[in-house]
Amino acid sequence: MPGRWGRGPAKWWHGEFRGCGYRITIPRQIILQVLDESKEHLSAEDIYLKVHNIYPAIGLTTVYRTLDLLINMGLIFKFDFGDGRARYELSRGPKEPSHHHHLICTNCGRIIDYTDFVDEELELLKKTEKKLSKKYSFEIKNHTIQFYGLCEKCSTSKE
Amino acid sequence: MPGRWGRGPAKWWHGEFRGCGYRITIPRQIILQVLDESKEHLSAEDIYLKVHNIYPAIGLTTVYRTLDLLINMGLIFKFDFGDGRARYELSRGPKEPSHHHHLICTNCGRIIDYTDFVDEELELLKKTEKKLSKKYSFEIKNHTIQFYGLCEKCSTSKE
DNA sequence: ATATTAATGAAAATAATTATCAATAAGGAA
C-alpha cells in the first residue's frame, strides 16, 4: 500500500526540515500531526500512544528523539507543570500564532491556556525584555509566564 | 556534647512549624539553615551534600521529604530550569522579601535572578492577576516568569 | 536501482524521586 502515509500536500514544516538537512520520515510526520491535532499539553507517552494508534511500529525512543529535535528547531515548546513528566506543545501553528501563558491548578493539575492579552501586557513585556537584554547582556529568545493556584472546582470544594 | 545543635535563639520559622503541629528536628533546622545561607538554586542533592557536611547522619530521603513539607508550608519554591533536577529556594527570608524572576541560559544553564522591577511591572502583574482570577474563577496564589536565551558568555562565544 | 548514512526501535542503562519499614528522637505528661 504505497502512499499510505506522507503522500498528501507538503506540510508547512517540510521546508524547515529540508533546510536543516533532516529527513522527513513517517514517525516525524505523524508525531507532528498528533501535536497539531491536539489542543492539550501532551507528555511523551501521550504522544507515543496517539502515534501508536496510527503507526504501531513507533518506538518511544523515537518520540523522545523527535521531540528533542523539534525543540531545537523551535517548532515546539517543552513545559514542566510539576507532575513529574515533561509536556509539549506546538510553538506556532500554520494557522494562528498561539503564544499564550498558563494557569496551573496546584491541586488537580488542570492547565488553562491564557491568550487574551491586553496591548498593555505585550508592550510591557517587550519593554522588560529590552531592559533585561541591555542590563544583563542577555539575548532573550522567549519566555514563560505561569500562574499557580486553585481552579474553580478545587477552590470551591475546599471550603 | 549537649546543645551542639538547635540551642540558639528561636528561628523565625519555628512558629510556622509549631502552628502546624510539626516537630522541629535537627535535619529540618539544618536544611533550612543551608537554604538560608545559600544564594544559589540548590538541587536536592546539593542540599544533601551541604547538610551532610554539618550533620553527616542526614539521609537523602529526609531531604526530599523536608523539601516537600517546606513547599506545602509555602516556605520554599520549587523550580524546573530544564536540567533534569528540581531546584529549590527560600520563598521569603526574614530579611528581604526576595520575590524575583529568572533569566535562564539555554546553552550553559546559568541562572540570573532578576529583582529590579519597575512599579509599572508590579502594577500590571497585579492587574493581570485580578483579571484572570475573575475571568477563569481561578484563585491565584503565585506566579513564575522566566526568560530563556543566551547569557553574555554564550552569546558572544557563538559568533 | 543503488549506495550512503541518517533515523529507527528493542533492550539495557541512568538517574531523580518515592515507597517501605524498623529504629530513633521530639515533645508532652507525670
Add this chain to the structure above:
DNA sequence: TTCCTTATTGATAATTATTTTCATTAATAT
C-alpha cells in the same frame, strides 16, 4: 528529669521518566 507516644528518620528497595547502545531499516542523492 524520666517515661510514653508517635512523628520523623535513614537504609534500602522500588519506581519511573528519560537516555544510551547498537544492529537494522529506510530516506535521499546519484
